[in-house]
Amino acid sequence: MLSIKDLQVSVEGKTILNGLNLEVKAGEIHAIMGPNGSGKSTLAHVLSGKDGYDVDGGSATYKGMDLLDLAPEVRAREGMFLAFQYPIEIPGVNNTSFLKKALNEIRKHRGEDELDAIDFLALIKKQMELVEMKEDLLKRPVNQGFSGGEKKRNEILQMAVLNPELAILDETDSGLDIDALRIVAGGVNKLRSKDNAFVVITHYQRLLDYIIPDHVHVLSEGKIIKSGGKELAFELEERGYDWLLEHA
Amino acid sequence: MKAEKENPKQLTEEQENLQKIADKEYKYGFVTDIEMEEFPQGLNDDIIRMISAKKDEPDFMTEWRLKALHHWRKQKEPRWTKLKYPDVPFDDLYYYAAPKKKDAPKSLDEVDPELLATFEKLGVPLEERELLAGVAVDAVIDSVSVATTFKDKLSELGIIFCPISEAIHDHPDLIKKYLGTVVPYTDNFYATLNSAVFSDGSFVYIPPGVRCPMELSSYFRINASKTGQFERTLIIADKGSYVSYLEGCTAPMRDENQLHAAVVELVALEGAEIKYSTVQNWYAGSKEGLGGIYNFVTKRGLCAGKDSKISWTQVETGSAITWKYPSCILKGENSVGEFYSVALTNNYQQADTGTKMIHLGKNSRSLIVSKGISAGKSSNAYRGLVKVSKNAENSRNFSQCDSLLIGDQCGAHTYPYMEIENPSAHIEHEATTSKVSEDQIFYLNQRGISSEDAVGMIVSGYAKEVFQQLPMEFAVEAQALMSVSLEGSVG
Numbered sequence: 137m138l139s140i141k142d143l144q145v146s147v148e149g150k151t152i153l154n155g156l157n158l159e160v161k162a163g164e165i166h167a168i169m170g171p172n173g174s175g176k177s178t179l180a181h182v183l184s185g186k187d188g189y190d191v192d193g194g195s196a197t198y199k200g201m202d203l204l205d206l207a208p209e210v211r212a213r214e215g216m217f218l219a220f221q222y223p224i225e226i227p228g229v230n231n232t233s234f235l236k237k238a239l240n241e242i243r244k245h246r247g248e249d250e251l252d253a254i255d256f257l258a259l260i261k262k263q264m265e266l267v268e269m270k271e272d273l274l275k276r277p278v279n280q281g282f283s284g285g286e287k288k289r290n291e292i293l294q295m296a297v298l299n300p301e302l303a304i305l306d307e308t309d310s311g312l313d314i315d316a317l318r319i320v321a322g323g324v325n326k327l328r329s330k331d332n333a334f335v336v337i338t339h340y341q342r343l344l345d346y347i348i349p350d351h352v353h354v355l356s357e358g359k360i361i362k363s364g365g366k367e368l369a370f371e372l373e374e375r376g377y378d379w380l381l382e383h384a
Numbered sequence: 385m386k387a388e389k390e391n392p393k394q395l396t397e398e399q400e401n402l403q404k405i406a407d408k409e410y411k412y413g414f415v416t417d418i419e420m421e422e423f424p425q426g427l428n429d430d431i432i433r434m435i436s437a438k439k440d441e442p443d444f445m446t447e448w449r450l451k452a453l454h455h456w457r458k459q460k461e462p463r464w465t466k467l468k469y470p471d472v473p474f475d476d477l478y479y480y481a482a483p484k485k486k487d488a489p490k491s492l493d494e495v496d497p498e499l500l501a502t503f504e505k506l507g508v509p510l511e512e513r514e515l516l517a518g519v520a521v522d523a524v525i526d527s528v529s530v531a532t533t534f535k536d537k538l539s540e541l542g543i544i545f546c547p548i549s550e551a552i553h554d555h556p557d558l559i560k561k562y563l564g565t566v567v568p569y570t571d572n573f574y575a576t577l578n579s580a581v582f583s584d585g586s587f588v589y590i591p592p593g594v595r596c597p598m599e600l601s602s603y604f605r606i607n608a609s610k611t612g613q614f615e616r617t618l619i620i621a622d623k624g625s626y627v628s629y630l631e632g633c634t635a636p637m638r639d640e641n642q643l644h645a646a647v648v649e650l651v652a653l654e655g656a657e658i659k660y661s662t663v664q665n666w667y668a669g670s671k672e673g674l675g676g677i678y679n680f681v682t683k684r685g686l687c688a689g690k691d692s693k694i695s696w697t698q699v700e701t702g703s704a705i706t707w708k709y710p711s712c713i714l715k716g717e718n719s720v721g722e723f724y725s726v727a728l729t730n731n732y733q734q735a736d737t738g739t740k741m742i743h744l745g746k747n748s749r750s751l752i753v754s755k756g757i758s759a760g761k762s763s764n765a766y767r768g769l770v771k772v773s774k775n776a777e778n779s780r781n782f783s784q785c786d787s788l789l790i791g792d793q794c795g796a797h798t799y800p801y802m803e804i805e806n807p808s809a810h811i812e813h814e815a816t817t818s819k820v821s822e823d824q825i826f827y828l829n830q831r832g833i834s835s836e837d838a839v840g841m842i843v844s845g846y847a848k849e850v851f852q853q854l855p856m857e858f859a860v861e862a863q864a865l866m867s868v869s870l871e872g873s874v875g
Binding site: 184185186187207208209211212213217218220223224226227228229230234235237238239241242245277294298 | 821822823824826827828829830831832833834835837841842844845846847848849
């Protein structure tokens, strides 16, 4: 589904990703771990098409397409979803109508009929149960006045409604208390299937107690220095990143 | 949605003219179409008499117009605004022009495709498109019959809703009693000019205790022929009555006259309420800033009686230049004035708009919500006055003035003036300036929404408080209009 080869990315002349390789297949959950400044969020941003990053080399292929060539909204319509580390507030824009617009853009792109208000409400109500979100958050402006935990749950709700093929979770666990963490992770677990894939970016091993990854990768100085199964996460928890960095 | 001031044949000609002008030196800044039945250029007593005679007006009207003209001669064009524009060649303008009907397109096939594309984007119903595009077919007849039905219903309630020229004939007493009482002919340069030469406009009278059962719109006005550049509207809500009036159209309105100087007067007697909503989308000029309407408007409401209320809501997206301050004189005790405004400028548009709330009566209250949106190289100024006179005990005002910037080449300015002569007054003013951030656009992009739609959503969200004041149908159209008006403002 996603194939990244020797990806090199810089910001204002400073190299951030330096020859990154990653293969993600449908049905898999990949965890990307690493210390601060290792390039985790850059990877999420470059994959989703955020401005301000220069791709100096390498390639990223998504469902056979040159991913880096697609506009961000086209990537989204093709089923790529980024759960933001810091969800953005959009004052005055109703959360429900925003999400309806997003879903219908994706459906339109797929050649499907747009959902009307009634069908959409039925869908959203069902998916809200996944993230145990209060209904009044639907009536509020997008992320405005939401607590940190509510914003993250709102991201997962959007993911549940948009039903992406590839979801990238950028430090979704940061700033969450244990209950919220459990709910967010529960949402991911209910959504996972043999047809979709998740890339879970996290600083801590804690999230991986709830979302069991198939593969764990350690990112350092812009490249993956070690890959393994879920046990690698436990090892990191126990020994920290230093033992790996020394050997890198 | 109303249909007037449209003539696509002339529109394409105007575009050609604009293109020609774009190709050569821009000399006067004024385009005058020649396919018109016109009086001679310029302004003098004879022209005024001709206008008045053409309309078969009673003598008092002719005299009033002449007094206005003589006063206007002594006036200077105001230049205290933030607006920059070349001198208007008043003596070269035509002050009375009736469009010739013969060249009207016979079907939509003959209409400028760009205009049709805009109708599509705005979601203008098919049956209204021909009307708006000025196609000379049955649609117009249909609208007249619809209008007639409404008119019967209104007259049963004693409501008068007609062109002001008709009211001058049929209801001279009401005209004599109220015309010029809120905006006297001596008021300001443009209002004075309007008083001398006004072409037509709407007249509304709501009798005591009547709640007007429908939104009145100039769209439904019978004989809604071109009212031209000097529109005059007078609305009187008698004791305990209510009326909501809609002016304008979300479809782009083009006009061969570049200078517009309209006057709107509202009078609310004891316990009456007037809600006046405007969506203004006059031709704004080309992306390069050529052409476009100069819109100098005087709008003022008088809360004459106790417990009366006047509420202005405006969505301003058009015109090259907007000079407009819908105001309330809160004379009655406990009277209420409201002003909700969204002013959007793009490309080279300039807007200097705001309101005046003049508190004269005890316990009078006013609310100002102004949302300025600037994109491109445009300039957007809010100018507002809150005045509390000596006798206006316990007056209250709350003002919220927000500016939103798109890009880094536009300007937003806020000029709040306050004159408080009574120590019991309660005045609050809040102002913010924000930018549409790249992060917001990216967030929406990442959910599958294009940048253009994203900016439209962000702007609509920002202006929501004002849109909520508009009648439902109008609000939906106004939001679509935001997106269309901002086209090309993001890369």
